Amino acid sequence: xxxxxxxxxxxxxxxxxxxxxxxxxxxxxxxxxxxxxxxxxxxxxxxxxxxxxxxxxxxxxxxxxxxxxxxxxxxxxxxxxxxxxxxxxxxxxxxxxxxxxxxxxxxxxxxxxxxxxxxxxxxxxxxxxxxxxxxxxxxxxxxxxxxxxxxxxxxxxxxxxxxxxxxxxxxxxxxxxxxxxxxxxxxxxxxxxxxxxxxxxxxxxxxxxxxxxxxxxxxxxxxxxxxxxxxxxxxxxxxxxxxxxxxxxxxxxxxxxxxxxxxxxxxxxxxxxxxxxxxxxxxxxxxxxxxxxxxxxxxxxxxxxxxxxxxxxxxxxxxxxxxxxxxxxxxxxxxxxxxxxxxxxxxxxxxxxxxxxxxxxxxxxxxxxxxxxxxxxxxxxxxxxxxxxxxxxxxxxxxxxxxxxxxxxxxxxxxxxxxxxxxxxxxxxxxxxxxxxxxxxxxxxxxxxxxxxxxxxxxxxxxxxxxxxxxxxxxxxxxx
Amino acid sequence: xxxxxxxxxxxxxxxxxxxxxxxxxxxxxxxxxxxxxxxxxxxxxxxxxxxxxxxxxxxxxxxxxxxxxxxxxxxxxxxxxxxxxxxxxxxxxxxxxxxxxxxxxxxxxxxxxxxxxxxxxxxxxxxxxxxxxxxxxxxxxxxxxxxxxxxxxxxxxxxxxxxxxxxxxxxxxxxxxxxxxxxxxxxxxxxxxxxxxxxxxxxxxxxxxxxxxxxxxxxxxxxxxxxxxxxxxxxxxxxxxxxxxxxxxxxxxxxxxxxxxxxxxxxxxxxxxxxxxxxxxxxxxxxxxxxxxxxxxxxxxxxxxxxxxxxxxxxxxxxxxxxxxxxxxxxxxxxxxxxxxxxxxxxxxxxxxxxxxxxxxxxxxxxxxxxxxxxxxxxxxxxxxxxxxxxxxxxxxxxxxxxxxxxxxxxxxxxxxxxxxxxx
Numbered sequence: 065x066x067x068x069x070x071x072x073x074x075x076x077x078x079x080x081x082x083x084x085x086x087x088x089x090x091x092x093x094x095x096x097x098x099x100x101x102x103x104x105x106x107x108x109x110x111x112x113x114x115x116x117x118x119x120x121x122x123x124x125x126x127x128x129x130x131x132x133x134x135x136x137x138x139x140x141x142x143x144x145x146x147x148x149x150x151x152x153x154x155x156x157x158x159x160x161x162x163x164x165x166x167x168x169x170x171x172x173x174x175x176x177x178x179x180x181x182x183x184x185x186x187x188x189x190x191x192x193x194x195x196x197x198x199x200x201x202x203x204x205x206x207x208x209x210x211x212x213x214x215x216x217x218x219x220x221x222x223x224x225x226x227x228x229x230x231x232x233x234x235x236x237x238x239x240x241x242x243x244x245x246x247x248x249x250x251x252x253x254x255x256x257x258x259x260x261x262x263x264x265x266x267x268x269x270x271x272x273x274x275x276x277x278x279x280x281x282x283x284x285x286x287x288x289x290x291x292x293x294x295x296x297x298x299x300x301x302x303x304x305x306x307x308x309x310x311x312x313x314x315x316x317x318x319x320x321x322x323x324x325x326x327x328x329x330x331x332x333x334x335x336x337x338x339x340x341x342x343x344x345x346x347x348x349x350x351x352x353x354x355x356x357x358x359x360x361x362x363x364x365x366x367x368x369x370x371x372x373x374x375x376x377x378x379x380x381x382x383x384x385x386x387x388x389x390x391x392x393x394x395x396x397x398x399x400x401x402x403x404x405x406x407x408x409x410x411x412x413x414x415x416x417x418x419x420x421x422x423x424x425x426x427x428x429x430x431x432x433x434x435x436x437x438x439x440x441x442x443x444x445x446x447x448x449x450x451x452x453x454x455x456x457x458x459x460x461x462x463x464x465x466x467x468x469x470x471x472x473x474x475x476x477x478x479x480x481x482x483x484x485x486x487x488x489x490x491x492x493x494x495x496x497x498x499x500x501x502x503x504x505x506x507x508x509x510x511x512x513x514x515x516x517x518x519x520x521x522x523x524x525x526x527x528x529x530x531x532x533x534x535x536x537x538x539x540x541x542x543x544x
Numbered sequence: 545x546x547x548x549x550x551x552x553x554x555x556x557x558x559x560x561x562x563x564x565x566x567x568x569x570x571x572x573x574x575x576x577x578x579x580x581x582x583x584x585x586x587x588x589x590x591x592x593x594x595x596x597x598x599x600x601x602x603x604x605x606x607x608x609x610x611x612x613x614x615x616x617x618x619x620x621x622x623x624x625x626x627x628x629x630x631x632x633x634x635x636x637x638x639x640x641x642x643x644x645x646x647x648x649x650x651x652x653x654x655x656x657x658x659x660x661x662x663x664x665x666x667x668x669x670x671x672x673x674x675x676x677x678x679x680x681x682x683x684x685x686x687x688x689x690x691x692x693x694x695x696x697x698x699x700x701x702x703x704x705x706x707x708x709x710x711x712x713x714x715x716x717x718x719x720x721x722x723x724x725x726x727x728x729x730x731x732x733x734x735x736x737x738x739x740x741x742x743x744x745x746x747x748x749x750x751x752x753x754x755x756x757x758x759x760x761x762x763x764x765x766x767x768x769x770x771x772x773x774x775x776x777x778x779x780x781x782x783x784x785x786x787x788x789x790x791x792x793x794x795x796x797x798x799x800x801x802x803x804x805x806x807x808x809x810x811x812x813x814x815x816x817x818x819x820x821x822x823x824x825x826x827x828x829x830x831x832x833x834x835x836x837x838x839x840x841x842x843x844x845x846x847x848x849x850x851x852x853x854x855x856x857x858x859x860x861x862x863x864x865x866x867x868x869x870x871x872x873x874x875x876x877x878x879x880x881x882x883x884x885x886x887x888x889x890x891x892x893x894x895x896x897x898x899x900x901x902x903x904x905x906x907x908x909x910x911x912x913x914x915x916x917x918x919x920x921x922x923x924x925x926x927x928x929x930x931x932x933x934x935x936x937x938x939x940x941x942x943x944x945x946x947x948x949x950x951x952x953x954x955x956x957x958x959x960x961x962x963x964x965x966x967x968x
Contacts, residue, residue, distance in 0.1 A: 170766045261746055319949040322693055322746060323884055327941040327948075330881045334941075338934035456757075459750060496765040501758025508751050513741035 104365040104372060105228065109216070111235035112207040152464055154517050155510035156478065163503045164194040167495055197493040204488025205481040207234030229370050234484065236370040240442065242480025244269070246379035247434035248458035249465060249472040249479075250386050251427045255321075256467040257390060258423035259403035264310060264325025265431040266455025267332035268303040272432025273439040274336055275302030277446040278344070280356025280439070291359040296378075296436050303432015304425040306332065311424025315417035321424070329455075340448050351448035362441035375437030380473065382430060387469040389426075399423050431455060453501070457483075460504040463511050479504070568625045571641055575618030578648045582611030584925030586655045593658040599791055607655035614648045646909065653913075653922050664912055666796050672901070672908030673807045673869075674699065674879075677862030678886025679893065679900035680814050681731075681855035687818060687895060688851035689831035689844075691962045693749035694734050696883025697756030698856050702727040702863020704760040707874040708768055710776035719776060720802070720864045727860020728853050730756070735852040739845050742964040761876050768874065778872040779803070803865040810858060815897040827851055831958030834965040844965045862886070881941065888944040894955040903947070910940045 077085065096103060110117040129138040168174055168190035177186035208231070215227035248265045255262035262268075276299030283291055310324040337351075346354035362373045390396040402409040402419040410416050434454055439446055461479050465471030482504075486497040510517050517523070586607045593604040621637050650659060678695045685692035705726035710719025730752055737748040768774045779801045788798040818824040827847055829837035834844045866878050885907055892906075893899025914936040921930045 166762075170763065172767075172770060261750075263750065313945070313949045317949040319945070323888060323948050324945050326881060326884050327945045330941045331938045334934040334938045338932050342932060342934075456754060460754065463747070496762050498758045498762035498765070501754060502762060505751050505755035505758060508747065508754070509737065509743075512743045512747050512751070513737055515741050 101365055104370075105225075105232070108232040108235045108239070108370070108372070109212060109228070111238070112212045112232050113209055114206065115209075150523070151514050151517055152475075152511065154521060155464075155507050158510060158517065158520065159503045159506035160198075162506055163499055164198065166502060167194050167197055167499060193493070197489050197495045200489040200492035201482070201485035203234060203485075204492075205234055205238045205485035207232055225366075229366060229368075233369045234488075236366075236372045237484035237487075238477070238481045239372050239376055240480070241483040242476045243373075243375045243379045243437050243441070244434035244454045245458065245461055245476035245479045245483075246383060246473055247430050247437060248454045249461035249476045250382055250469060251430035251434070252458045252462035253465060253467040253469070253472050254386060254390070254399075254430060255423060255427040256462055257403045258399045258419060258427075259406065260311070260314070260420060260423055260427070261322050262307065262310075262325055262424065262427045262431075263322055263459065264307060264328050264332075264455070265427075265434070265458045266453070267325070267329035268307050268428045268431035269435040269438075269455050270332050270336050271306045271435070272299040272303035272428075273435030274339060274344070274353075274446045275299045275432070276360075276436040277353055277356055277439045280360035280444075281354050283360075284357050286357070286359055288359040291357065292362070292440070295356075295360045295440055296433070299436035299439070300429040300432045303435065304427075304429035307428020307431065308421055308425040311421040314424070315420045336446075337448065340446060344446070353445045353447070356440065356444050360440055361444065362437065364441075371442060373437075373441035375441040378433070378437065379476075382433065383469040383473050386430070390469070395419075395422070431458075434458075457501075457504055460508045463508050564625065567638065568622050571618050571622035571625065571637070574641060574645050575615045575622060577615075578611055578618060578645070579615035580925060581648065581652045582608050582615060585652050585922075586611065590655040592651045592654045592656075594654070594661045595658045596662050596792055597660065597795070601658075602661060605651060607651050610651050611648055614644050614651075618644055642906070646913070649913065653917060653920055657920070659916075662792050662796050664916065666800075667912035667915065668905055668908040669796065670801070670804060670869075670908070671911040672904040673801075673804045674862040674865045674882055675886045675889050675904035675907055676807050676811060676901050677803075677858050677865070678883050679890040679904055680810060680897055681727075681859035681862070682887050682890040683895055683897060683900060684814070684818070684827075684851045684855035684858070685731075686890070686961050687831045687958055688827050688848045689834060689958060689961050689963070689965065690735065690738055690848055690852050691745040691749065692731075692734065692852070692855065693746060693884070693887065694730065694752035694756075695859050695862075695886050696879055696881065697749070697752040697754075698727040698730045698859035699863035699866065699879045699883050700756040700760055700877070701730050702860030703865075703867040703878055704764065704863075704874055705860070706864035706868045707776055708763075708773060710868060711768070711773035714776075716776060716779055716868055719868050720861065723864035723868070724857045724860040727863060728857040731852045731856020731859070732849075734856070735849050739848055739852075739964065745962055757877055760874070764874050764876070775873045776868065778870065779868055801865070801869050803861060803869050806861055810861075811897050811901055814858075818897070828958070830965075831961055834960055835968075838965075838967065844967075848965075859883070885940055885944050888948050891955060891957075892947045892951050895957065907940055907943060910943050914939050 080088075125138060125141070129135070129141070171190065171193050174186045174190045174193070177183075177189060211231040212228070215231040218227045219225060248269060251265050251268070252262050276295045279295040279298045280291075283294075286294075306328065307325070310319075310321045310328060313319040313324050314321045340353065341351040344353045345351060362375045362378075364371060364373045366372070388396075390400060398409065398414045398419055399422070401412065401414060402416050402423075406416045409419070438454075457479055461475045462472060464478070465473070465475035482500045483497075486500040489495050489499075490497050588608055590607045591604045592607040592610070594602045596602050618641065621640065625637060650664075653659070678699060681695050681698065682692050702723035706719040706723035708719075709722030710716045713719070734745075734748050734752055737743040737751070738745040764774065781799050781801055782805065784798040788794045790798070818827065826837060826842045829842060830844045830847045830851075837847075838844050863879065866882075867874050871878070886904070889903035889907055890900045892903035893901070917931065917936050918933045923930050
């Protein structure tokens, strides 16, 4: 039904004269670009006040459902979404609960109370600690709703945008953090689709980051329209080539990409150490490159402290592009076939080895873009220890998103929220940010072994074919 | 150029595979490199002196002629490879090349100065200790059919538990035991996930690796450091009386840390158990043909649980080496990828304890050499710059990639590893 309708629409659009179509395209792209500042502001406020946003969404859905039969339609629509989301959401929830327990029982005060037998007191202190920690996590990620409302009131009263900008810092940080996550998650997901386990995203991010920054500061006085794309493309290709080494080794010699990508990680860490503390170091003793030229900045939508930049739009565009590539092109089809069953692909006349190299290259390009977006959008330089684990988190993220671009974007947002919140949690509640890593590892466990979640929450078993439908297999031994 | 033309024309002859050409070119490059080191890296009258702490000078070589000789030997082997002389010996050329390259490097490095040979060998053995222990963990898991890429994570947990419990009990041996137990517990998690829940074993292993990095850092910052439990100190070397007095061999083999002795003992034990006992035969059957093993009454999955957990116990000891053996405190990610290097050693050693040990010695030598070179800082010939330490630190990782890429396909992993077994 919908396909027919969209096909009809496409035909009608195609029938329009060229200039009409061009003008329409320009308007469709241009207006959002011109209004980007306001659109982003609305987005951030909507995020900060997400309960209201969800409510508005439900009302909208209800209005939408009226011509389609009202409540029964709406219930089945919501039910279908919930069924898909049940396992991921419960996984995250369970991991957060376990994280809370870890926070509780690693606290010195709780421990002291427990060992002196004051169990009730210990529990109370523990729960208080968790509340403070998770409260800081929430505020770091979504901001304080009452602050946002107050700021909106003041802005409407004519005090300008500054209070709002300060209040939506949390949502902005979450989005900023999710940008590299989207790229890196797409990188790992693309590898998964080709049956390759790219653990090397971390190293590829670093290589892309440094390459983009080198282009960023080497050319002064170039116009932005040349400089920025150049830096982006060079960063992406650098990451891609770095990853392609592993793809090439896999295709040529059968060396398992898990080992080679991890080794390439370590090599890239040493390489970046040498580059950043050696030839590229600007001020002695800082292990940091010089600042890139302003023409290579990924522009920001709003002013300080909202640091959200155009890399966010790039990341979403990359997700769309990866989706299109995987599901609408011949190469994408070959890639998925090779991932599902290399032998079948070989019998079908596809070049498995070429696909591996290509998949690894594209995966590395995406990972490189994660570094590019950080280097050109946030830090504007490269400094030692800068990758900060995005590449490793991306593995969990791709699993959580079921290696689907839309899923990856959603999962990246969740991880961005956790990361933005964790920073605040550490400063306010003194809980190390590594708790997030523990939570992430648990999320992977629960996603990969849904039987645990089903056992905890007493779900009924899903149909067998549902369970076996997805997920590439990686453990095929070192020689296969 | 002439060399190039020759290899191309010979490549058309049947029987000379691409690998042959690759190896030949490698030999030519190594030979050329050694000659360059000899010509530009050393002075005409330089002596490379190899010493021992007790015996003084063992022997000394004129470095330049020695390097020329070894370079020529490499070129000679390359020629033999092309003309297919010495068919019976050719299989050893690869090994000979590695030894020549390593020795040439040593001669170049110590040219004009001295090198403590037993010290170097002992450093190699020490660096090989965690690698061998990790490789034995991998071997036990994989021989029984479970892929284990979580050696790194198990070692990191072991390193952490070693520090924590050594400090809590104020006894390094308790730390060692705790390290082993936590490694085993993590292996238990891996086993449950991959056997009971049939999670893809690579994913399950990755989970443990991520968890290890996060959990050890978290606990270190939140528990150990505030409680002042982070510096239990290191093991002293244990000197075995009489035996340690044997010249050269004594200090190398009989004056070591407990982890090294444990490694050497386990090496023999694991080799015996896996290859010379009925239990070992059954265990290997689970990795090669679980259905057959099941038919004759072996409880495949129980066997796998046991092997994986024992492997984890061993990996935990390997982890303790990093914290209690080396620095005496816990540092973030202190295993530095050695778990993966151990995996490569296992593959290189063809899933065989002594093979893995030999491979671990090779990696350990790369490591010892790297440390030594950071001290000596030899200057590269022609371009006249010292090698940056970061590049030296890359060496073990590059070596791992080369080993994994060059060796896979010539070794044979257990047939059914990585596949969950379901009783029919």
